[in-house]
Amino acid sequence: MEADMKIGIIGAGKVGTTLAKYVKDHGACVTGFYNRTESSGRESAEFTGTEYFTTLDSLMKVSDTLFITTTDKEIEKVWDCIAKKNVKGKVICHFSGSLSSDIFSNWEETGAYVCSVHPIYAFSNKFTAYQNLTGAAFAVEGHRTALTRMQELFRLLPNRIVEISTSEKVKYHAATSIASNHVVGLISMAVELMQEAEIPEASAYELLKPLVENNVKSIFEKETQEGNASGTEQTAEYRGCAQALTGPIERNDTETVRKHLKHLDRRQWELAYRAVGTAVTELAEKKHPERSYETMKKILGHE
Ligand SMILES: NC(=O)c1ccc[n+]([C@@H]2O[C@H](COP(=O)([O-])OP(=O)(O)OC[C@H]3O[C@@H](n4cnc5c(N)ncnc54)[C@H](OP(=O)(O)O)[C@@H]3O)[C@@H](O)[C@H]2O)c1
Structure with a gap:
């Protein structure tokens, strides 16, 4: 053809x-x-x-x-x-x-x-x-x-x-930039923070590699959804961000988040932690609608 x-x-x-x-x-x-x-x-x-x-x-x-x-x-x-x-x-x-x-x-x-x-x-x-x-x-x-x-x-x-x-194409393009470039920026921030914690750069990459790779893998893993009683077929859907989420924000561990914020010396890192942390809190709310994340939101937003 x-x-x-x-x-x-x-x-x-x-x-x-x-x-x-x-x-x-x-x-x-x-x-x-x-x-x-x-x-x-x-x-x-x-x-x-x-x-x-x-x-x-x-x-x-x-x-x-x-x-x-x-x-x-x-x-x-x-x-x-x-x-x-x-x-x-x-x-x-x-x-x-x-x-x-x-x-x-x-x-x-x-x-x-x-x-x-x-x-x-x-x-x-x-x-x-x-x-x-x-x-x-x-x-x-x-x-x-x-x-x-x-x-x-x-x-x-x-x-x-x-x-x-x-x-809405600009929004679409911002999304692709966030998923590729901003993720790189966040990983680079983590590598530098590890160096401040006296972990050499090469080791920082070694330590972060499985964490980053498994997170990405988990988000994009396909899960089979059962068909309903009227006989519709099984479908496979991505696990998605909310279900893949773990960590102190998801666990509603406000003390740990407070400590993290206290030890982020650079202003732009603190701002990034607060902004991305707020998005993470919204995901945690989706994953656990029965939990209240109000204190977490206040810590990330105002304190
Ligand atoms: N690179 C990517 O990863 C990527 C991904 C997605 C989309 N895009 C988009 O794809 C497009 C091209 O990007 P690219 O990375 O291929 O750029 P590029 O490698 O810089 O190539 C641009 C080409 O256009 C030629 N050119 C520039 N002005 C011209 C003109 N007035 N008349 C005729 N030819 C002209 C250049 O000629 P010379 O030989 O004289 O320089 C060059 O060969 C852009 O719109 C970009 O946003 C790029």
């Missing part, structure tokens, strides 16, 4: 090159690249077995779908440039997580169909990232016609695709 679309790529960086290689390997038609720097554009074309186009016009002429895979701050400029040309009936798509398809201003007047597709994946190398893309999910939003075309493409791929709201 081959998706009936001809994909031209503007921006031969990590994402553009990886996607070209990946979708082509799965049977899609990629016409080639246009890039700011010709040499790296040619390199990507060679790597993917496609063509390099020296002008945007020549790429656009042979492509009915344009992937804008430039850096975020260039997307609007590229759109302003191509919107002046004939884009009638073409699908225009960018891959930024923080921007939505709203960046394509006045798209209705151009006759193009616009959307954004965000791969929830870290592309660190333009020649190797395609090898591990299979497990990545993609979040999409935008004009219905553009999304239908993207769904055709995704039918060729094993990846999960999730439709998100255009107006």
Whole structure:
């Protein structure tokens, strides 16, 4: 099966090159690249077995779908440039997580169909990232016609695709940042705090590794839910954050939490402990609705 679309790529960086290689390997038609720097554009074309186009016009002429895979701050400029040309009936798509398809201003007047597709994946190398893309999910939003075309493409791929709201895309992106970058920040805080407790950095990582790994594993473990009497099938659901939660806040151990706060010397660590601790308390309330966490909330919020 081959998706009936001809994909031209503007921006031969990590994402553009990886996607070209990946979708082509799965049977899609990629016409080639246009890039700011010709040499790296040619390199990507060679790597993917496609063509390099020296002008945007020549790429656009042979492509009915344009992937804008430039850096975020260039997307609007590229759109302003191509919107002046004939884009009638073409699908225009960018891959930024923080921007939505709203960046394509006045798209209705151009006759193009616009959307954004965000791969929830870290592309660190333009020649190797395609090898591990299979497990990545993609979040999409935008004009219905553009999304239908993207769904055709995704039918060729094993990846999960999730439709998100255009107006709430920033919240979605903040969520992905929290789950990846902020978690890293919290672990780094724990490593430094261990060093203050006179535990060398290497040992700190050793000690924290099973703790962090088992927590993540526990959250994402699937639990089978029994079907009901009317014969519905068993379903598997993630255990989730509330059920995976352990520790002094979950145990309602207010004295330990008070002690922790007293010994956090750095103001930003204390603030992070209070803010994340408050979120943890809300989870604990979900896990144990019969318990009162009012004192815990006061300690974390005010004292
Ligand atoms: N990297 C990730 O992990 C990741 C993950 C999800 C989404 N994204 C999104 O994917 C998009 C691309 O990111 P990336 O990491 O692939 O960036 P990148 O590696 O820096 O590549 C950007 C490419 O765009 C080219 N370019 C810049 N301005 C251009 C213009 N005006 N006309 C034509 N080409 C232009 C650059 O050319 P030069 O060769 O001249 O530099 C470079 O080849 C961004 O929207 C980003 O937010 C990235």
